[in-house]
């Protein structure tokens with residue numbers, strides 16, 4: 001398959017190899033993150049005028065789901081500030097090369113938790129409270145702070161980036177959807193790795209740390225668990241690490257057989273549909289139920305939310321593939337064919353986010369000048385009026401995303417079905433029906 | 444037939460589904476008045492339909508705090524103080540389905556205070572469904588060629 005090695009360009013290679021450009025971005029991100037926490041805690045309680053809501057849930061979210069994930073995979077994780085304080089503490093250094101002594105407890109992550117179920121759960125926990133989280137600055141501030149402290153805590157107990165690998169609610173779906181991105185970090189030549197002594201990319205060396213994401217770069221076959229932290233580019237003594245441009249969704253050609261990953265696809269797909277209906281639909285009762293956490297209406301909402309994700313969607317999906325002939329057991333067919341839901345879910349999120357982001361982007365302009373909602377006017381834009389942007393392209397863009405997602409999903413279903421020698425028809429039908437529902441909800 | 448030609452056919456069929464003009468039945472425009480109650484985070488009624496060309500009067504009544512009503516696509520709006528009624532009048536000259544939403548920050552869920560106005564039929568939805576059907580039809584014959592597609596890339 002066609003690949004273009006980006007790291008062959010000296011400028012790119014040197015920029016990634018040096019620690020300074022990355023550190024500069026890290027510092028900006030960390031300052032922004034801490035400012036978002038503070039703004040959430042001390043700024044105005046009016047969400048649409050508070051930096052924490054406007055920059056996290058409108059600006060960051062738009063960049064993440066519309067640009068970073070589809071085009072750069074885990075690109076966000078490469079600059080994410082959340083694990084940094086913990087990682088610096090764990091290493092006892094910000095920049096200097098590692099000394100070999102392990103600091104803190106440095107435990108291995110327990111074997112039975114070496115999957116993304118914890119991430120599935122942490123995402124769902126936030127998802128069930130999302131109406132409050134998305135709109136209430138101090139809740140956003142608290143959640144952002146909690147993630148920072150959880151990452152610090154785990155860094156002192158476990159080795160490497162346990163928070164990112166196993167707990168981060170965002171990292172789970174970024175990893176899932178990063179498989180669709182046209183970019184990858186891979187080794188250039190397997191043979192060199194076989195004979196490479198000491199495997200410094202995993203174990204660390206004087207030039208850098210062993211893979212913080214606990215993967216062996218030599219064995220990478222998909223983007224899901226590589227955080228693009230660039231350590232292995234620094235540590236590999238044989239210059240055997242490349243960053244490649246590649247066709248979209250190349251990783252999906254070899255479908256996963258893991259249930260935690262299959263359910264991640266269902267969780268994301270279902271959440272996008274539920275949000276499209278609840279948040280962007282014209283039905284006030286759903287919004288009340290989603291917002292009034294703790295009331296009986298909210299409990300019903302939570303139960304329906306979970307039922308859609310864990311019973312209804314996987315149930316119909318299973319019914320569809322039940323009768324298809326295949327040599328593999330049902331469970332493996334389920335996990336493999338669920339691969340088709342990865343591009344579908346990503347495009348559902350794109351279509352949903354387009355509407356949310358274009359209507360609310362003008363808040364960003366005002367929040368620049370008055371980030372805490374205290375009546376400041378730093379750049380003279382504080383009084384920018386709210387105005388939906390590009391409303392005339394919204395519907396065509398959503399159709400393009402959803403129908404494009406359907407085609408992408410159908411193609412992925414065929415490849416996955418070929419791989420395990422079964423038919424893709426029922427999976428395509430499933431994607432088709434969900435696409436119709438999504439079109440009806442959004443248009 | 445080669446596959447490039449078939450793809451071209453599908454793309455052309457897609458363009459027809461997306462853009463072909465539809466016959467419009469002339470309907471005599473009417474004047475229609477709707478009373479819409481606004482409360483924190485919902486309108487009621489939250490969905491209404493008019494015919495293209497109708498003169499529409501929306502009487503917005505706020506029952507709790509200050510609310511607004513902004514119609515996407517038409518880019519027009521009004522605001523109503525609690526207990527007050529304000530009227531927005533316009534000619535529904537653009538067909539399709541449009542969200543209307545609150546444009547006065549009225550509380551936490553304000554950004555999601557949304558209703559739906561449909562002028563005539565929501566043709567874009569039907570065209571989009573048509574495109575989705577077309578996309579799936581395109582895959583049906585391919586699905587039976589399983590062994591060939593295996594080596595395609």
Ligand code: SF4
Nearest residue numbers: 077080082164168171
């Ligand atoms: S997994 Fe989460 S915390 Fe870790 S780098 Fe990615 S987004 Fe940040």
Ligand code: SF4
Nearest residue numbers: 193196200201236240
């Ligand atoms: S250090 Fe380089 S050559 Fe050695 S195993 Fe890692 S990637 Fe391969």
Ligand code: SF4
Nearest residue numbers: 211226227229230232
């Ligand atoms: S060390 Fe290499 S393989 Fe590991 S996360 Fe960083 S970039 Fe990915």
Ligand SMILES: [Cu+2]
Nearest residue numbers: 545547549553
């Ligand atoms: Cu409002």
